[in-house]
Amino acid sequence: MVSAFSLAVSTGYAADDAQQVLRAGAAASNITPPLGEAVVGGFAPFPATNVHDELHARCLVLDDGTTRIGFVICDSLGISRDVFDQAREYIDAETDFPAENILMSATHTHSATRSSSENYSGFLARRIADAVRRAIANMEPARIGWGGVDEPSEVFNRRWYVTDPDLRKNPFGGADQVRMNPPRGSATLVRPAGPIDPEISFISVQSADGRPLALLANYSLHYVGGVNKGEISADYFGIFSKRIGELLEADDESFPPFVGMLSNGTSGDINNINFRNPSKRMEKYAKMRQVAELVARRVHEACGQVEYHDWVPLGSASRDLTLRVRKPDEAMLKYFEEVMAKPEDAPKHHRYERNYAQRVRRLYEGPDEISIPLQAVRIGDLGIAAIPFEVFCEIGLEIKEKSPFGDAFTIELANDSRGYLPTPRQHELGGYETWMGTNRVQHDASDRITETILELMGELSSKRPSAVTSRDE
Template sequence: MSTPPFCAGAAQVKTTPPLGTRINGDFVTHYANFIHDDLYAKALVLQNGEVTVAMVVVDICIMPKDFLDQTKVEIEKVTGIPFAHILISSTHTHAAGSVADVHLGSTDPAYAKKLPGLIVSAVQQAIAKMRPATIGFGSVAAPEHLLCRRYEMAEGYTPFNPVTGEPDQIKTNPFGVEDFIVKGIAPTDPELGYLAVKDMDGQWIGLLANYSLHYVGDWENGTISADYFGVFAAQLTEKIQAPAGFVCMMSNGTSGDVNIWDFKDSERYPKAYFEKSKLIGTDLADKVFQDLPGISWQENPQLSVLYHETEIDVVKPSPEHLLSASQIVSAAHYEDIVIDQDGLRQIYAREQLLLNEFPDKGICPVQAIRIGHGVIGALAGEFFSETGLYLKENITQGPYFTITMANGNVGYVPPAAEIAKGGYETWRCRYSCLVPGAEKAIREKLLSLVQQLTVDM
């Protein structure tokens, strides 16, 4: 009997929330009062013999593990795709509906109830469109749109830490103190990697890209937008003159310490709303378009998956910190808070009390998916460029990229040396609470999974 051919299908389902929906991703909750462009859950399903994999990218800031676990259980129930073979990630646009609390940004219960069904539907529709296919991995460099957002500052400015009360060594996003900037303290990952999928007649099915840029954010609070992720998808779809049904998706790489807010050259990009995200998304789409003719297409690629839930200790506040936090919260006025130093003290005092109720262990899902001669890794948090660069340096068997904020979200996971330097990403809270050394343990687990999958390459 002949071996069943490798098949693929792709679909997208609109997930745009209604006006009035809560938006998270800031220190406070915002509410949708303007829809600039639609949001989507985009699914790519691959199958080779008895192995099926579903990869879904959702236009949203973050999705917690319990939310995604329930969604994946439902996908398995209705499609038969194993839980461990499902990858669902957030683009990390900060202009979307909310299914998670972040600081004072709260969950929108109605949207959290609605979104899982839309994600399930995207996978079901992708399965319905499956047909014999071929794949190709590609990669281009796009360093010009990436800046480390953590800065060494000159004498005369002392970075403020609202948790410890002690000065930080570095400053994240130095708005208003640009004159004190010395330099960004870490390299960025310049690679724009992608997986392209066509049917056996050469017709496009889908493309999954990966780039380590946090988000652009050139819109007013209250806006719904897919940010540059959506621009990239729309522009590339147009450039390749894709047929109806083609699905283009951009996933977020290791971008926890990266953005494109150029504090030293404020005239570098246009300032009008949506113009910077349009410029960046269009440029990235053009780079991929120019690279596509050179990629090698592979028929009947091997498909395999490994998944592991890594348990990591959580750092809790001390009794002294809890007492101090209680006193601050007792006198706080969160309804009319101003995000200055005093406001940050109030926000992070609240975070200490809420963090103290957390379990003593956090769970970070780690996943590796081999697709022919290439591998895609997935990590459930905001990891720094150092993590992605380390993995790419040590995974040499073929094309590789890391999708972050996938299968859950444990928040920021900085390298231990970066935790010691301080900065916003390291301030202890519900969104940054894993022990120093967590990043190393998690990246090494992913590396070991990839090595197991690629031992015969």
């Protein structure tokens, strides 16, 4: 990881590519759900009673003359594959754009409603497809650049080694080695159980004459929060999307309007809380505004160093991977039968043991295997991974290190939503993100997913024109 700023610089593509023209378009569709839908993100959903700020599906499409790719970033906790697939069906039926080349993801705002509800899922799929159709209609000759800048002040690993055994209890009658979200400033804290990724990656797109068209950023921060109960909000992802346009001086009166976008990176074990030295609690929405402002300003500063290209090769490669579903053994089933047989007000080993009794039962009665969509996208010498889980940070760092491209990042909760993805090492430590029912797939799933993503990136990079990448240390 570079200390401050990284920039992809190309020495130029093949001579016959000089005549190629890159085209780009962007648009945003409102996906705010109706009031009364269940706000999810915790163990006890509650109805939405107000809208603090509207939710959107923000889309960017690119065309190099041969290949077309796209991104749709949705303000949602997580979106299941069937909703995304319905949107793809609309796109296939209504456009000639290859829907399989569109990376669709959720930001993971915790103040959105359940995407799979009967009252909302159809509307959501329709509006995702509409965003793509509108972005296609807005396509024009463009130029593109990308880079990254480190901002470690807003990302903290939330899994900690702690000395207090009561803090390490789990819903399965035992104890873990680490605790998610331990008490802030507690004397029981020892050290974080994993790394952070401080990089804010971004892709900047301009018209041929330099007018800002779109910017897609990526930061490995779970979400910020700090909202009023019952209020719908896009969290800091939405604030960033508006603020980056202001900083880039995008003309509010221009058409098509500038579209800012912020995707979630590998934040399965990362949040915004400095557990060792906690700050004072802030008024509702104040912290997310603070974080969005900082992230937007850092990206804006870095944009000034980007080299833009009139044309770059594009690519997308996808593959379904079959994974085994975790299943309880007889001892675990028996333990949870005893848990559920007790009165609800009986003393508990763990406050969520009844919740996990139900989750484990669903896994036991469900399928033995699932198929997950994996995707890699190429923009010049930039590789982007798409993984349908809340991905642990060290997985994203490994993909960056081993990617065949000069620059790379990962978008999580992409093309589906399948819970947490710890590494085998983190599974050994235990903790909330590794519990059966929070994590649903085999312990080595992250290894298999990383291997597949790197294979897909390898397929795309094998067609790469001659280029080099340099980084400012």
